[in-house]
Amino acid sequence: LIDLLSRGAPVDPDVLVGIGDDAAVVRTRPGQDLLLTCDLLHEGVHFRSSWYADRDPGLLGRKALAASISDIACKGGLPRFCLVTLGAGQDLTAEFLTAVFSGLYALAREHGISVVGGDTVGLAQGLLLDVFLTGEVQTGRALLRTGAQPGDLILVTGGFGLARAGLELLDKPPARAAACGLEAAVRERAVAGQLRPPVRLAVARRLAATGLLHAMSDTSDGLAAQVHHICRQSGCGAIVRADAVPVDPAAVGVARACGVEPLAWALWGGEDYELIMTAPPAAQPALLAAMAGAATEGQDGRCELSLTAIGRITAPGEILLQREDGTTVPLDFAGYQHFRLPGEGAGEERF
Amino acid sequence: LIDLLSRGAPVDPDVLVGIGDDAAVVRTRPGQDLLLTCDLLHEGVHFRSSWYADRDPGLLGRKALAASISDIACKGGLPRFCLVTLGAGQDLTAEFLTAVFSGLYALAREHGISVVGGDTVGLAQGLLLDVFLTGEVQTGRALLRTGAQPGDLILVTGGFGLARAGLELLDKPPARAAACGLEAAVRERAVAGQLRPPVRLAVARRLAATGLLHAMSDTSDGLAAQVHHICRQSGCGAIVRADAVPVDPAAVGVARACGVEPLAWALWGGEDYELIMTAPPAAQPALLAAMAGAATEGQDGRCELSLTAIGRITAPGEILLQREDGTTVPLDFAGYQHFRLPGEGAGEERF
Numbered sequence: 001l002i003d004l005l006s007r008g009a010p011v012d013p014d015v016l017v018g019i020g021d022d023a024a025v026v027r028t029r030p031g032q033d034l035l036l037t038c039d040l041l042h043e044g045v046h047f048r049s050s051w052y053a054d055r056d057p058g059l060l061g062r063k064a065l066a067a068s069i070s071d072i073a074c075k076g077g078l079p080r081f082c083l084v085t086l087g088a089g090q091d092l093t094a095e096f097l098t099a100v101f102s103g104l105y106a107l108a109r110e111h112g113i114s115v116v117g118g119d120t121v122g123l124a125q126g127l128l129l130d131v132f133l134t135g136e137v138q139t140g141r142a143l144l145r146t147g148a149q150p151g152d153l154i155l156v157t158g159g160f161g162l163a164r165a166g167l168e169l170l171d172k173p174p175a176r177a178a179a180c181g182l183e184a185a186v187r188e189r190a191v192a193g194q195l196r197p198p199v200r201l202a203v204a205r206r207l208a209a210t211g212l213l214h215a216m217s218d219t220s221d222g223l224a225a226q227v228h229h230i231c232r233q234s235g236c237g238a239i240v241r242a243d244a245v246p247v248d249p250a251a252v253g254v255a256r257a258c259g260v261e262p263l264a265w266a267l268w269g270g271e272d273y274e275l276i277m278t279a280p281p282a283a284q285p286a287l288l289a290a291m292a293g294a295a296t297e298g299q300d301g302r303c304e305l306s307l308t309a310i311g312r313i314t315a316p317g318e319i320l321l322q323r324e325d326g327t328t329v330p331l332d333f334a335g336y337q338h339f340r341l342p343g344e345g346a347g348e349e350r351f
Numbered sequence: 352l353i354d355l356l357s358r359g360a361p362v363d364p365d366v367l368v369g370i371g372d373d374a375a376v377v378r379t380r381p382g383q384d385l386l387l388t389c390d391l392l393h394e395g396v397h398f399r400s401s402w403y404a405d406r407d408p409g410l411l412g413r414k415a416l417a418a419s420i421s422d423i424a425c426k427g428g429l430p431r432f433c434l435v436t437l438g439a440g441q442d443l444t445a446e447f448l449t450a451v452f453s454g455l456y457a458l459a460r461e462h463g464i465s466v467v468g469g470d471t472v473g474l475a476q477g478l479l480l481d482v483f484l485t486g487e488v489q490t491g492r493a494l495l496r497t498g499a500q501p502g503d504l505i506l507v508t509g510g511f512g513l514a515r516a517g518l519e520l521l522d523k524p525p526a527r528a529a530a531c532g533l534e535a536a537v538r539e540r541a542v543a544g545q546l547r548p549p550v551r552l553a554v555a556r557r558l559a560a561t562g563l564l565h566a567m568s569d570t571s572d573g574l575a576a577q578v579h580h581i582c583r584q585s586g587c588g589a590i591v592r593a594d595a596v597p598v599d600p601a602a603v604g605v606a607r608a609c610g611v612e613p614l615a616w617a618l619w620g621g622e623d624y625e626l627i628m629t630a631p632p633a634a635q636p637a638l639l640a641a642m643a644g645a646a647t648e649g650q651d652g653r654c655e656l657s658l659t660a661i662g663r664i665t666a667p668g669e670i671l672l673q674r675e676d677g678t679t680v681p682l683d684f685a686g687y688q689h690f691r692l693p694g695e696g697a698g699e700e701r702f
Contacts, residue, residue, distance in 0.1 A: 034385070038434045038483055040470045083389045085436075085481050119391045119481070130436050130470070132389055132483040 035135035058103025072135035076208030089125035148234035152278035161251030164269025166194025212283035240311035386486035409454025423486035427559030440476035494567035499585035503629035512602030515620025517545025563634035591662035
């Protein structure tokens with residue numbers, strides 16, 4: 001659909017990166033490029049208000065902004081100005097909406113982002129939050145999906161599968177029942193993975209500043225899906241090692257309790273707001289050193305600052321998953337399907 | 352609600368105009384300011400897809416972008432980069448959505464705007480389009496709602512009431528029946544006023560370039576509402592002369608057929624994408640001369656390049672409507688209620 005809709009979009013020499021990456025990159029002045037991105041959270045597709053009303057409504061505003069920050073961060077940019085479109089159903093109270101915005105503003109303040117406007121509309125029911133965010137990056141230094149080269153390592157921050165595990169616990173009574181034997185801390189960690197994603201801004205900027213990365217993106221649309229995007233846009237193939245994918249321990253616990261293979265949630269669960277990047281193997285020590293520096297800055301209450309090589313970029317060809325027994329199979333894309341909540345519309349594509 | 356939600360928004364010295372005007376103005380480099388705005392069109396609140404499916408779906412995309420262009424234009428800015436968030440129900444075909452975007456792209460191309468990204472999401476039903484637009488304006492030259500001064504004339508471009516007349520004909524069978532005796536051209540003009548609003552970009556830039564305006568905004572939220580916004584934000588009062596408000600002749604025809612006072616649609620109907628500005632009386636000849644120059648540029652197929660003084664800015668105090676008999680009454684705000692379609696949610700506020 002995106003390819004279809006993209007046809008006929010005006011062409012402009014000042015657009016360094018338009019349709020097709022996490023954020024648009026446009027030239028506004030010598031020395032500095034402007035990043036533009038937006039991210040919609042829509043009730044019934046991405047979340048249910050009750051998840052947040054039962055806990056902290058501020059987490060909903062926080063997540064809406066975190067999603068856009070992730071797009072700016074993974075380009076190596078610094079987020080700056082934000083607009084918020086709010087659609088709110090008549091069933092929602094002003095108290096709830098105020099709390100939603102408080103969470104958004106708190107995260108904005110933490111990262112020096114100014115919320116400078118927006119639009120609101122009253123709906124019959126439900127809630128939508130569309131966050132537009134600008135960012136700045138030194139001219140020509142934006143990290144794109146197009147720069148991967150054969151021989152590059154594929155590296156990721158953090159662990160995977162957590163957001164999907166949290167979604168299952170929040171939205172599916174059978175999963176909750178299956179997981180009731182787990183430690184409360186495990187279940188809470190999974191739910192937090194869905195409701196309170198990490199913000200990898202400081203880490204992204206440190207990694208970008210090394211100048212050693214060939215490509216970077218985030219994994220919110222799914223880890224496997226993003227490997228596909230990078231390969232397609234860089235004109236490369238890839239091989240991902242199943243045993244190298246870092247699956248969050250809590251996701252492993254919930255998945256096993258639900259009778260699901262944890263790796264499936266890690267590869268296709270989506271909404272894990274981690275960074276994925278490619279770089280020559282020789283860059284790995286310097287990248288690890290950059291990560292270690294970020295550890296002292298505090299990562300939004302989390303300390304999982306691992307950087308894991310999960311595979312390699314290969315010459316143009318297949319995108320493969322190497323299983324633990326050494327055999328390979330095509331790596332399914334299928335990353336967006338997690339967005340589908342029961343009884344609701346289809347998934348999401350970025351453009 | 353906006354005032355409530357705005358509380359706690361981060362403060363930033365680089366934000367020249369944040370929450371509270373048509374577009375945000377932020378400083379990005381010496382000599383140039385960046386304008387940011389967004390505008391959501393949501394099915395069931397602002398429109399019905401069937402209105403466009405029966406005619407030209409491209410007009411929906413065109414209107415979505417036109418709304419944001421209006422916000423940039425009325426600040427004296429030049430629109431540049433655009434992101435589009437699309438939410439689309441499963442009942443909508445790819446053909447329909449492609450046509451919607453074609454109309455958006457055509458208008459973008461006409462005005463040198465680059466569509467550089469966005470987000471899409473599948474919904475159970477309905478359609479939403481959220482257009483985010485940046486613009487550029489010479490540093491410090493953005494025209495705001497805050498600059499009106501006592502003694503200023505209040506001037507408007509074009510005529511009013513047309514979009515509301517079109518809404519009645521599109522959405523209300525009794526209005527259609529009442530108007531069936533009118534000439535087809537009158538009814539078509541009213542429907543076009545709703546579906547194909549004017550784009551006052553060239554005029555706005557010419558008017559702004561005179562350097563004579565104290566304040567400017569657009570009237571999409573309603574003419575009376577915008578007088579209120581300007582007065583509140585400038586700390587002034589105003590008096591609007593009922594007999595001076597230019598009501599579009601087709602709106603007069605439809606309103607009378609429906610048994611409605613045409614002035615009511617002109618003042619409170621909303622969605623007339625005209626410009627409203629304030630300037631000292633001595634500036635009027637120069638402003639009219641600037642308008643005349645714009646007439647040769649072609650105004651998106653329309654030629655109603657009138658500039659009409661509808662009243663005066665007064666010292667802080669009441670906002671009054673002077674009736675034809677010379678008596679005055681408070682000018683009701685009430686400009687946003689037009690957005691309410693039967694059976695749907697409440698109206699809209701900008702922030």
